Amino acid sequence: MCGVRKKGGAGKTVTTKNLAAAFSKLGKSVLVVGLDCQHYLSNLQGFEPDGKGH
Ligand SMILES: Nc1ncnc2c1ncn2[C@@H]1O[C@H](COP(=O)(O)OP(=O)(O)OP(=O)(O)O)[C@@H](O)[C@H]1O
């Protein structure tokens, strides 16, 4: 799946994160790739820009 919308702040990242969590809970293997240099998707999942996190 790929979510694209030109408008900023429309919920793309949060929707991606929630869909990934939902599929994971259903037992699916999920790979989430965020291409935004602001790394918000990584932050939402507890990872920091320096590679540390939980
Ligand atoms: N369904 C929702 N209900 C309420 N708030 C939401 C919802 N979806 C997203 N938000 C909030 O809206 C804000 C923007 O969401 P998000 O970062 O996912 O947008 P985006 O489209 O990825 O933005 P950008 O274009 O900057 O990457 C965030 O604060 C997020 O928590």
Ligand SMILES: [Mg+2]
């Ligand atoms: Mg985003």
